[in-house]
Amino acid sequence: MNKLNLDFDLVAEARQSAKVIAEDIQGMIDLHTTVAVERTVLRLLGVDGVDDIERPLPNVVVDAVKDKGGLPLGLAYWMGNAMIHTGKTTQEIAEAVAAGDLDLMEIPQSDYKEIKEVVTKRAKESVDLIANNRKDRENYLNTLGEGPRPYLYLIVATGNIYEDVLQAQAAARQGADVIAVIRTTGQSLLDYVPYGPTTEGFGGTYATQENFKIMRKALDEVGEEVGRYIRLCNYCSGLCMPEIAAMGAFERLDVMLNDALYGILFRDINMQRTLIDQYFSRIINGFAGVIINTGEDNYLTTADAVEEAHTVLTSQFINEQFALKAGLPEEQMGLGHCFEMNPNIENGFLLELSQAQMARDIFPDAPLKYMPPTKYMTGNIFKGHVQNTLFNAVSIMTNQGIQLLGMLTEAIHTPFLQDRYLSIENAQYVFNNMKDLGSEIEFKKDGIIQKRAQKVLAESVDMLKEIEQEGLTNCIAQGKFADVKRTMTSGKGLDGVVKKDDQYFNPFIELMLGGK
Numbered sequence: 149m150n151k152l153n154l155d156f157d158l159v160a161e162a163r164q165s166a167k168v169i170a171e172d173i174q175g176m177i178d179l180h181t182t183v184a185v186e187r188t189v190l191r192l193l194g195v196d197g198v199d200d201i202e203r204p205l206p207n208v209v210v211d212a213v214k215d216k217g218g219l220p221l222g223l224a225y226w227m228g229n230a231m232i233h234t235g236k237t238t239q240e241i242a243e244a245v246a247a248g249d250l251d252l253m254e255i256p257q258s259d260y261k262e263i264k265e266v267v268t269k270r271a272k273e274s275v276d277l278i279a280n281n282r283k284d285r286e287n288y289l290n291t292l293g294e295g296p297r298p299y300l301y302l303i304v305a306t307g308n309i310y311e312d313v314l315q316a317q318a319a320a321r322q323g324a325d326v327i328a329v330i331r332t333t334g335q336s337l338l339d340y341v342p343y344g345p346t347t348e349g350f351g352g353t354y355a356t357q358e359n360f361k362i363m364r365k366a367l368d369e370v371g372e373e374v375g376r377y378i379r380l381c382n383y384c385s386g387l388c389m390p391e392i393a394a395m396g397a398f399e400r401l402d403v404m405l406n407d408a409l410y411g412i413l414f415r416d417i418n419m420q421r422t423l424i425d426q427y428f429s430r431i432i433n434g435f436a437g438v439i440i441n442t443g444e445d446n447y448l449t450t451a452d453a454v455e456e457a458h459t460v461l462t463s464q465f466i467n468e469q470f471a472l473k474a475g476l477p478e479e480q481m482g483l484g485h486c487f488e489m490n491p492n493i494e495n496g497f498l499l500e501l502s503q504a505q506m507a508r509d510i511f512p513d514a515p516l517k518y519m520p521p522t523k524y525m526t527g528n529i530f531k532g533h534v535q536n537t538l539f540n541a542v543s544i545m546t547n548q549g550i551q552l553l554g555m556l557t558e559a560i561h562t563p564f565l566q567d568r569y570l571s572i573e574n575a576q577y578v579f580n581n582m583k584d585l586g587s588e589i590e591f592k593k594d595g596i597i598q599k600r601a602q603k604v605l606a607e608s609v610d611m612l613k614e615i616e617q618e619g620l621t622n623c624i625a626q627g628k629f630a631d632v633k634r635t636m637t638s639g640k641g642l643d644g645v646v647k648k649d650d651q652y653f654n655p656f657i658e659l660m661l662g663g664k
Contacts, residue, residue: 151505151591152601158609159510162465165612169620170469176420177427181652183339183644184425186210186223188390188432192274192656193227193238193267196357198343199246205239206391207340208246216253220649226252228267233258238270264653271655274398275435281400282437288368288377295325295376298518298543298551300575302568305330307349309359313366318565320370320378323572326403326550328381329363331355336386336415337640341395355382355392360399379403381441384429385411387641389422393429397436403482403550404433408470409463410443412624413632418639419621428657430474435660438480441550442467445486445519447630453489453523457503458607459629460485464511465612466620475661478513482550486519487539491531495596497538502600504546505591510605518543520554529556533574540578545586551575 150156187206197205213219213226230241233255244250302324304312309329316327332349335342345362346354353359360382367378381403384392389406396404408426411417433440444460444467451459464483471481485507489496507516521535536554543551553571555563563571591597615623627633 150509152502152509152598153593154506154509154601154605158605162605162609162612163469165609165616166465166469168616169466169612170473173423173470173620174427174473177424179647180420180424180645181219181222181648181654182421182424182641182646183210183214183219184388184390184421184641185428185654186213186219187388188394188428189223189654189656190227190238190242191391191394193224193270194274195238195242197239197243202343203246204340204343205242205246209242209252212245213252214646216251218253219646220652222648222652222654224267224271224653224655225263225651228263229258230255231266231270232262260651264655268655268659271659275656275659278397278432278436281397282435285377285400285402285437288371292371292375292377294379295323296579297515298548298575298579299325299379299515300572301326301328301381301517301550301552302572303328303330303552303563305352305562307332307351307353308347309345309353309362310347312353313363315565315568316363317366317370319568319572320367321374322569323576324378324568325376326379326381327363327367328403328552329353329355329359331383336383336411336417339387339641339644341388341391355395357395357399360395360401364399364401381405384433384440385443386415387417387421387425387644389425390429390432393432393436393438396438397432401436401438403439403441404429405443406430406433406440407443407467407484409467409624409629410446412634412639413630414443414446416634416639418642418645419624419634419636421639421641421645424645426470427474428654430471430476431657431660434471434474434476434480439482439515439550440471440476440480441482441517442484444484445488445517446484448486448488449523450630450632453486454493454499456630458604458611460503461506461510461604461608462611462615463629464507465608466615468511468514478511479515481511481514482517483507483511483514484517484519487521487535487542488519488523491521491524491535497542498596499600500538501542501545502597503604504542504548505597506601506604508546508548515549517550517552518548519552520558522554522558525554525558527560529560532556532558533570536571537574537578540575541582544579544582545589547586
């Protein structure tokens with residue numbers, strides 16, 4: 149239903165421009181690999197653990213190959229060659245490299261075709277494991293079921309994974325459908341993934357494969373108890389974006405924050421590095437059945453939500469095309485947006501309703517991720533609770549997919565258990581009492597709501613055409629998104645980007661791309 153009387157010829161123009169923009173960037177992506185991509189290949193080939201000084205083995209092996217100039221051929225090539233000549237497993241090879249007993253670059257090189265065959269055979273084992281995890285999720289959904297959309301999404305972030313488990317299970321019993329374990333502050337800027345369970349973190353908990361495993365087990369247990377499947381979310385972004393995607397695929401995570409533009413703008417990660425990393429991470433997430441969340445909501449924490457709303461829609465169009473390039477279907481695109489206008493604006497609720505309905509009309513199959521008010525929350529918790537109520541009302545009226553619940557104590561302290569309970573209670577009350585309101589109402593022709601959406605769409609089309617002409621990287625450098633400027637060579641991680649050799653191969657791209 150086109151409630152906003154949008155011109156869908158304009159929507160088609162926008163998508164075409166976004167497709168050209170994505171294809172331009174894909175040309176750069178296809179020519180390069182990164183240290184994170186190659187570490188991910190190792191993880192997917194079965195390499196895990198740390199050396200005697202706690203360095204992750206994927207880092208040790210990739211650094212050893214990079215230092216001798218072998219990265220352009222890719223780690224799949226070097227590991228396959230070593231498997232042929234040593235008869236060892238990938239894990240044994242990595243341990244030998246870490247111990248200084250094996251140099252991958254000094255092993256005589258085998259027949260290229262034989263190397264690919266050996267590595268692909270091992271790669272299929274991991275791909276099958278991930279496919280089985282996806283089937284396990286589907287079995288849970290078929291037997292236990294799940295909560296209705298919008299999913300109630302809550303955050304735990306104590307720093308201690310075992311305390312997170314207690315809070316996550318409590319939230320699930322209170323009604324949460326998605327538990328997001330926020331990463332500790334600054335982890336996105338680490339060029340390695342910590343190992344094992346962790347009990348210390350600031351503003352969040354370290355994303356490690358063991359922590360994923362611990363939380364997955366806990367949510368499965370409480371899901372059986374409450375009679376519905378509880379989804380697990382973490383942060384697949386930063387300098388280890390594809391590695392975290394692989395870890396999440398191994399441990400059956402369900403939702404991943406996964407957006408290169410967010411990392412470029414808000415974490416100052418080099419755009420070449422993170423766009424290349426994003427492509428492989430989204431291939432993995434797509435194959436694993438993971439719903440990605442994109443970070444457009446963050447734009448309006450630094451830019452004005454009324455004046456810059458079109459930048460959110462523009463980024464959604466671009467993220468959609470990047471996701472399609474990686475074989476990730478619309479049903480797994482949790483495109484981000486937010487309820488972030490100044491609450492003192494006259495008719496602000498109407499403008500927010502217009503923005504949310506526009507996202508739903510343009511992306512009808514996407515499980516849209518809707519973010520709560522944060523920028524204008526104050527110490528007045530009662531006003532904050534009212535703001536969150538209006539946010540919940542917009543969500544149910546516009547059929548959002550994932551509702552990141554607002555906290556009445558937002559920006560005051562880490563939420564208490566009772567704060568989470570009140571947020572869940574608020575959303576459940578609004579969602580139940582207004583359940584079918586969206587299907588009962590129509591918007592006034594050429595009224596405030598329709599005109600606002602039409603204006604934002606037109607501005608987005610113009611912006612996309614400008615980006616199509618100038619290139620995405622140039623427009624980011626000019627500060628077109630979130631009023632933040634980044635360049636092709638600025639930011640963290642550029643030294644981890646290398647151009648591929650003609651014989652480079654990554655077996656997982658072929659095995660996973662577009663797979664179900």
